[in-house]
Amino acid sequence: MQQEHRECIDMCYACAAACDHCAASCLNEQDIDMMRACIRLDTQCAAMCRLAAQFMALDSDYLSQACRLCVDLCKACAEECARHEHQHCQACAQACNACADACLKMAA
Amino acid sequence: MQQEHRECIDMCYACAAACDHCAASCLNEQDIDMMRACIRLDTQCAAMCRLAAQFMALDSDYLSQACRLCVDLCKACAEECARHEHQHCQACAQACNACADACLKMAA
């Protein structure tokens, strides 16, 4: 696997794990009413990250397009997570931003 | 769920099943050397169809973009499958074309 692919795959899977963990943790928070958008985006972002990672590891002709869509999801999820002070939200925002950066380069 | 979403979800999942079945069947064909591109596209198309279906059922803000990428995968997979006379390839080409049509409307 090319080194650039490998790094972006790692970012995508790290982001998927952070999103899943954030969604599950939000579902346990007392202020769940505030976390609706966060849970919604976490779930979609995790799924998209897994697809982008799969397409990169498969060296797909469509990996640029998948990465571009992944950038959009990651940015939206990062923006929402950054609004919340929960540790899992802050960690997720960071993972999303890192993944968005990596996917943006990959999509270019 | 909206009726239009439901129909497109059904098309996506039918296409995913046809692609998976085609990939597995190609792996059993004597002329596997000819089926490389078919297996490759089947796998990617199935994964993309599942994601598009998930995004529609979740009523995601990103369903149009997911459907647009799904159209590209479905068209490429249909074109490749249509070249082969195996029954599973012909059936897959049909499912891919039907899914591409449905996703194109959904993406609009």
Add this chain to the structure above:
Amino acid sequence: MQQEHRECIDMCYACAAACDHCAASCLNEQDIDMMRACIRLDTQCAAMCRLAAQFMALDSDYLSQACRLCVDLCKACAEECARHEHQHCQACAQACNACADACLKMAA
């Protein structure tokens, strides 16, 4: 594809769509505090159903085991959904029970 496989695949994907729709709808309900377990199980059940369907379409040697785990998820999700009067929960409970039945036969 064998007819029995095809029917069970359809049940799994119908269940995945119902679960995704239920999760997204729960996230919009006023009484979201009551829907935590429902959202949690919906997400996991949808993912498991997609994997079981994929394994069946691939005619995997591991489809029985995947279907068995799918039965457990579907039953748990059906039980939780049945407690709630929301239409999406009731529809999801029904889809989960139908999928559990189909997967149980497939796993045998």
Add this chain to the structure above:
Amino acid sequence: MQQEHRECIDMCYACAAACDHCAASCLNEQDIDMMRACIRLDTQCAAMCRLAAQFMALDSDYLSQACRLCVDLCKACAEECARHEHQHCQACAQACNACADACLKMAA
């Protein structure tokens, strides 16, 4: 996320990436006739690893069962990959064995 979960998630995603890469590389090998079982198992193992990782990050009640099934897939895939001298097969066998070990502990 618990440290033990995090490590096993990393192993699962590393294994998924190795399996996807091995499948795609096998599809480019001249001796593709010998690689049928390898491609078949790679695809299933990658999908199972992604589900197990998702269930762990979600802290699912079903993560032990998912990890147990993941062990079976990883062992089968490792055994098949180990038979082939291609570098991607050897690397995949190693990733599968490491993932099987981690999932076995997690399932306990």
